[in-house]
Amino acid sequence: MSGTYETKHAETGSAPTPLIEVTGLHKQFASGGRFRRSRRSVHAVDDLAIRIHAGETFALVGESGCGKSTTARLMLSLQQPTSGDIRYKGTPLSMMSEAERRDYRRRVQVVFQDSNSSLNPRKRLGTILTTALTVSGAVADARRAVARAHELMEDVGLSPSASFFDRYPHELSGGQRQRVGIARALAPEPELIIADEPVSALDISVRAQILQLLQRIQRERSVAYLFISHDLSVVRWVAHRVGVMYLGRLVETGPVESVFTRPVHPYTEVLINATPVADPERAQLRHVHVVSGDVPSTTERPSGCPFHPRCPLAVETCRSEVPELLPVGEAHAAACLRATERVEGLRLP
Template identity: 40%
Template sequence: MIEQTQATTLVGSTDGKGAALVLKDVHKRFVQRGRDSHVLRGVNLTVGAGKIVALVGESGSGKSTLARTIMRLYRPDKGKMLFDGVEVGRIRGRSLKDYRSQVQMLFQDPFASLNPTHTIRTIMAHSLPANRARMSRREKDELFASSLARVGLNPPSNFLAQFPHELSGGQRQRVALARSLAAQPKLVLADEPVSMLDVSLRLSVLNLMQRLNEELNIGYLYITHDLASARYVATRIAVMYAGEIVEEGTADEVIEDAKHPYTQLLIQAAPDPNRQTRAMVDTTIFRGEPPNLTQKIVGCPFQFRCPHVNNRCRTEAPNMVEVGEGHKAKCHLFDV
């Protein structure tokens, strides 16, 4: 009975305002060869209704694990995940299917995420929720054609009978996006969606995501290691390190007035043609390696690389504190 109520809530949210995803103290660990890896450690994040939020961090910071946990490919070990006010961290069965129809995922490699043995029509049909799977072939084709046209694949009829290997990389990623649109989602988790595309195609895909956000009020969690694209496409940026959100704010504030030393490291490491070589900050002061997540971390996880580390950092984990209007950072420099 509870599960049916949750399913009704998920499907019945038709206020036109999109979805709001709220993560509260989300944890996820994996056990391999008897050793625990705490990949997500108390993640708190909100993706507002119809907003684009960028999640930025280096490889191994937990970004993709967080996306798969949100999709419920992994079940969180602790914490809450609220979607339209409904707790989705423990739902299953029909409720889980309904949730996944409203929260779609856009993967990094469009060729690997599209079944090479199926036509585009079949691939898109597999994304339909149960209430649309019973549509006639003509109705489905009209829906697929509309989705393909919306992402710029025209004429749509030329693509429905094709196989993924017959398309370019940019076209495949657009098909992947059209597949998610066919399910009429409220939120898309875009995991490095442009990193495997030619530079000339990346901007067109980012512009497409922005246009769909404006036209359909679709929210995005844009996962990337590229600060430039994050600032271009997102209204807010959350910076992730060692399974934690260490800084969050508007895109301009995080880039122009970064507070956390890790965010500063990411900015300094990014190529900038306008930055004079002699004025560059020496990134060698950020020595060390990311912490081993199979071991318990005492204190701040960035202490091993931080130029401002002190005894408090080695013994006490910092809290997330306000460092400006809507701007937060998890660092003892501000947690006083």
């Protein structure tokens, strides 16, 4: 989704106020049994800081339980953070007036992974979209909403819109349903769309169509995406910048090109190595270092660097010291105690 974002930055020179700025975000959940003794707390998001600029795609990647979906829910204010700040154009969410909050909820929309369960099965597509338009206040009256819903359907490739308007979600294919989900997210004219695994449930040919659609929408409307995915190859293609999460913490962040070609955090490299390559000549699984062990549960978070029990480069200090996210290159940062050695060429065994 290159183009709009880079050119904008070139014009303005210095970095403008980010659309969304998250700082020191924490989210803890109580977990465990009904008895106090067995209660434990799950640190789902731990000291997260990210910035998303207008018109860019920022991707969060990581394995299950790393906190990427919790981050999405916090940013949608579907859940309240334990501590930390989410600023929208400089204003913290916690300081917003009712009216400002309503506007925030309108400008930040979401596309879910499972379009089957995120669309009301008893509502026709036309109704789903006109409701999104009127409730958000994007259109003034019902007649305008119907016309706008038709435009949105055509826009996302549900064409001719008249043949889709009165259908129910179950009458559509998975790809078509995801298009409805995107149209609904676009209805309130958002500035940021949080896309939580938007193509993970789709077949390969449909996935390409949906990714192309998301790219076109960004070009035309310069909307920003927070793209959440476990699939590095998708992220590589759609994102400008990427953040890699592990057990609730951001372990590496930077421009996609730089993070994918020069990963500093061992976990990032391990993730890249583990991703299957659709080229038998370069098949890598047989050769590269495959990390052992499971992703630990967030209730039993290791001390020090959360990745140290699985890290092939772990040293004694990794057990005790929690590494900070520090710059390792242009706009590229990593939270690894051996980051400097890594930049200087320390490789995985």
